[in-house]
Amino acid sequence: xxxxxxxxxxxxxxxxxxxxxxxxxxNGIVLVVGGSYIYHGAPILSSLAALKCGTDLVYTSVxxxxxxxxxxxxxxxxxxPLVDQKLTLGAVKxxxxxxxxxxxxxxxxxxxxxxxxxxxxxxxxxLVDRDVRLSLDASALIPDVLPLLANKNVVVTPHAGxxxxxxGVAPSNAKNExxxxxxxxxxxxxxxxxxxxxIDIVSNGTTTYFNEKKTPAxxxxxxxxxxxGLVAGLLSNNRNLLESVAAATFINGLxxxxxxxxxxxxxxxxxxxxxxxxVMKPFDRIV
Numbered sequence: 001x002x003x004x005x006x007x008x009x010x011x012x013x014x015x016x017x018x019x020x021x022x023x024x025x026x027n028g029i030v031l032v033v034g035g036s037y038i039y040h041g042a043p044i045l046s047s048l049a050a051l052k053c054g055t056d057l058v059y060t061s062v063x064x065x066x067x068x069x070x071x072x073x074x075x076x077x078x079x080x081p082l083v084d085q086k087l088t089l090g091a092v093k094x095x096x097x098x099x100x101x102x103x104x105x106x107x108x109x110x111x112x113x114x115x116x117x118x119x120x121x122x123x124x125x126x127l128v129d130r131d132v133r134l135s136l137d138a139s140a141l142i143p144d145v146l147p148l149l150a151n152k153n154v155v156v157t158p159h160a161g162x163x164x165x166x167x168g169v170a171p172s173n174a175k176n177e178x179x180x181x182x183x184x185x186x187x188x189x190x191x192x193x194x195x196x197x198x199i200d201i202v203s204n205g206t207t208t209y210f211n212e213k214k215t216p217a218x219x220x221x222x223x224x225x226x227x228x229g230l231v232a233g234l235l236s237n238n239r240n241l242l243e244s245v246a247a248a249t250f251i252n253g254l255x256x257x258x259x260x261x262x263x264x265x266x267x268x269x270x271x272x273x274x275x276x277x278x279v280m281k282p283f284d285r286i287v
Contacts, residue, residue, distance in 0.1 A: 001183060002207040006250045008282065014243035015234065017285035018054070028055035028236030031099060031106035032229065033123075034138070035062035035070070037085065039111025042138070042225045044073050045269050046110050049229025051076055052276040053251065055236055059103075061095055063113065086115040092123040104236035105133040107228045109140030117144050128152045133235040133244075137228045141166045150190035153235075155245050157194040157228055171195060183208055192241045194231070196224055200249040202242065209246040215256040222269030227252045230276070247283075254279040 004010070018027055030050045034043035040062070047060040061080040062070050071079050080098050082091040106127055114120050120140060125148050127134055133153040136145065141162045149156075156166060164170040167185050171178045179201055186193040187205030195201045200211045230248035238244045255275035259267040262275075 003179070004207075004209055006209050006211045006246055011247045011250045012283055014238065014240070014247040015280075015283045015285075016237050017287040020286050025056050025102065028233060029057045029059075029100060029102055029104050030055050030229075030232045030236050031059045031061065031103055031132075032110075032232065033061045033082075033087075033095070033106065033108045034110035034112040034225075035066040036111055036113035037063070037065055040066045040069055041222060042111030044070055044077070045222045045225040045273065046107055046229035046232070047077050048074060048273050049226040049276065050107075050233035050236075052273055053230050053233040053248075053280060055233040057100075058233075059100065084115070086113040087119050087123070088115040089119040089122060092119045092126075096123070096126050103127075103130070103132050105135070105232045107135040107137060107232035109136055109138040110225045110228055112139045114139055117142060121145060121148065124148050128154065133232075133239065133241065135228055135231045135235065135245075137224065138162065143168070146189050146191075152191075153239065153241050155192040155194055155231060155235075155241055157196060157224070157231065157245075159196045159224065163195055171197075175199060179203075179208060179210065192245055194245050194249060196227065196249075200253070202246050202249060204242045207242060209242070209249075211246075211249050211253050213253040213256055215253065215260050217260040217263070217265045217267045218256040218272075220268055223252070223256065223272055226255075226269050226272050226276075251276065251280060251283075 032047045064081045067081045084091040137157045182201045183203045186203045192204045202209045234244040258275040259271045
């Protein structure tokens with residue numbers, strides 16, 4: 001088992017250079033699916049994070065109750081309404097028909113209200129079958145989804161509570177025990193796991209990266225949604241799942257440090273978004 005602390009030099013290798021003559025869509029097309037009557041902000045944060053990290057196009061699919069406020073937040077978002085208030089099988093089938101054919105990556109679950117688990121399972125299987133690189137978060141993290149994910153381009157991004165719901169065991173507070181548990185579950189289910197916390201742990205069962213952030217201001221709501229957007233955005237440009245996820249957690253941590261330095265313990269996740277372009281500049285390359 002290979003274990004490494006993430007560094008700037010390492011992450012530079014994980015973020016591909018952009019071709020100087022590239023055209024719209026060639027630098028990533030992302031789908032974000034989330035939101036509910038209560039949690040309207042989560043998919044917005046994810047979508048804007050994906051755009052801020054350099055993705056060309058982001059499609060944001062939210063329940064119809066969320067469509068107007070989502071569109072009002074930013075003209076940069078391409079909003080696809082779900083036909084129902086929650087994720088139903090009918091809504092999933094209509095959404096699949098509305099998606100661009102050349103979709104590169106997707107993130108599902110942030111703030112998402114799910115009517116029935118079969119609707120989520122059908123959606124995940126459809127995307128995986130289309131070779132869409134996939135990130136699952138929040139309400140998409142249910143045990144029933146695990147059999148669909150083995151040896152596919154999929155990452156799950158739980159915090160400790162979601163980890164317990166997904167895998168049936170709670171992570172220890174001890175660093176080495178947490179790392180061992182993440183590694184074992186990643187290997188057992190043939191997926192990449194990102195366990196979020198004061199130390200983010202990313203593993204595919206053979207290689208593990210960790211990133212100690214030391215940013216208590218990041219306990220504010222929405223920082224995980226920003227991270228999910230970064231994961232999807234970076235995945236859209238790099239098929240190597242482990243590299244993309246590791247880079248996303250590192251960038252998220254840098255943005256958090258920058259925001260905390262500027263605002264102390266009074267940052268919001270929108271402040272975190274504002275820091276992404278500046279902390280990513282050292283990783284920009286054009287060829």
